[in-house]
Amino acid sequence: MANTLPTLLLVILLSQSADGARTKLHPNLAASDGICQSMVESQGYVCEHHKKPDKPPVLLQHGVLVDSVTWLLNSPDESLAFILADNGFDVWIANTRGTISSLGHTSLSPNDAAYWDWSWDELVAYDLPATFNYVHAQTGQNMHYVGHSLGTLIALAAFSQKKLVNMLRSAAMLSPIAYLGQMSSLLARAAADAFLAEYTYWLGISEFIPLGDAAAKLLKVICDETHSNCADLVTAFTGKNCCVNNSKTGTFLEHEPQPTATKTMIHLSQMIRWGTIAMYDYGSKFENNQHYGKPTPPVYNMASIPKDLPLFLSHGGQDLLSDVKDVKTLLATLKGHHANKLVVQYRKDYAHSDFVFGVNANKLVYDPLMAFFKLH
Template sequence: MLRLVLIGVLVALASARRSPHADYVEEYVKAEGAGRYSDNIIEDALLDVPDLVKKYGYPFEAHTLTTPDGYILEVHRIPHGRDQNNTPDSNKPVVFLMHGLYSSSADYIVLGPGNAIAYVLAEAGFDVWLGNARGNYYSRRHVTLNPNGGRGNLDFWQFSWDEIGNMDLPTVIDHIIETTGQPKLHYIGHSQGCTTFLVLNSLRPEYNEKFVSFQALAPAAFFVYNEDLSYRLAAPLEAVFEEILNAVGYLEILGNREFFTFFATNFCVDGLIAEACHAILNNANPEYYNTTMTPLFLGHAPAGASVLQMTHYGQSINTKKFRRYNHLPIKNIEVYGRPTPPEYDLSKVTVPTYLHFGYADVQADYRDINYLGDQLPNLVARMPVDRVSFNHLDFVWGIDAKEQLYLKLVDIMLSYH
């Protein structure tokens, strides 16, 4: 397998960038009133991940890796803690965290030192690695293809989470093992970050031997029981939506800076749509969402994705099956040797697995997560979060996520060492 691996600390690149939506944050803060948010929050909202980690005194590395099909990924590393376990150690246990749909490595640091899971893990003695899937803000490059819009540039965006699991993850996992010298690592995924883990280990079961444990946070795989109205309304339109966007030459979603800034500035500041925007951020759970951090969250999310990632989930909702991407029958025959896509064989996912879920999560319904658990041969535990109102965004933005979840993850993973 041809693999080009470019390794290095990207100091010049990091210093030249801002957060994905820094332009919008400046407009948002201006509209809301500059005095409403602290200068520190606004600064954090404008910094990209490398500069944000370094601002708080943590060691940081950015590694660039190239997948076998030419996508250039940026992987972030916090090799040790700042206050505890703060010296380099080649024997540290390694943990890799993978973000959800439309997200990036920022999900795991925006809550800040003392609260964000990446920092909690570093202080607990882990060598922490954070992934960025192809097409998001930090991995929006290719050796030959152009990611920018237009009919001639659609090839860059011809991927779903199948390719992320089958191509991106093995590239990153192999690099981490080679760099750290540790033969195995822990894997933490949120939502789509769990989807891609299941894809990897079902299609390439030899990778099961490279993981100590799989900590699945709100895993998205099956949608058998999910009753979320937005899913049910949007899913039947998945094929039409993809066809329309193909026709206009645009397969990127929520990643284009200019489009996001225009939309959010004009529609998320005033009026009824503004209320909807805030409802999405609050996720109907304002008691555990810190509204003073809204600019920080908006600066880093969404980080972009391919329309086909969303379409693939639509197919899962429609069929109630966890299977590979459904192309036209002719292409299915070309790719899979059959007119319909095969299901992922979850019996091959043998990593010790812990399913963490919230009863109030409407995106990843707890009944579907239990259904997933029934398909896995090495399920160690189903672990509902104690707070019954814990929802999908609370896994990364909840003000009590550390107490409800992160410290438990640390205890589970340290028990293996």
């Protein structure tokens, strides 16, 4: 067993007097590191110094089949994470379970089928609340939230159940997804058909690896069936992105795509085929009864999202995944939302990836987004 020392965490809270001046400390205690060195490390313990930030926290949540690199790929003046940090925000970036940076588990290995026994329902029920609670506990503050694609879906689903809103200042949805029934990506629709038509086959493959053999066979089938140009898969799936920096493609491919649970892909396929936003359908009334106590999966009711929750929604006219018609369906469910709490931005030339990789998103999307954050 490795010889490890116990760790003490020393949190320093800077107090202020009524006139704004810092409270005077004893000269021997002026440096917080001095407490660690003189009172803790001298006793053989490891000490870490933490100071709670006074900056408003922002949590960034990426989409499906990618990871947190999406927020960091471009240059610092073009990537949302860096831009937020430069504008005085305390930035937290999440990695969804199953991605290469988030493979931990208390008892299961990623080699175990049970490790992958989840859909995006579990992200709503467990992972996103755990992430919110962690950021809230570490910062002592309510946060802003930014989701892209699947990151919007899990947040909207949680908000519809009144979850997380007590820790929120505001939420931004880039390429918002709640409804997928009208999506215009032929490849995505064909993939959804394949997942549901071969439901039992795909359930036998618990981990969906985008670069794996099963995914390659699926891709060949749907490319042949749709007569699509699969030489450019990003465009074929997401739409014609106007403003992505192609020089970053190599860096992108070093990190992406990322694995996810096959159940998540099946769940998204159910949404595409049936036009619903509901929990995972287990395929029979009996199994649904076993899980939900009813023959059909419960619905996430978007109309139940608190009407006073500040929301910023930005969507694009070329987006084949977050289709304009589906976004309109979402907005129709939010028609009773307080007018001063809802901002909707439409970029006619933007497709799905432009919102995170677009070289001009800093001015067109992120500047209005930060102005919205600063209002709330």
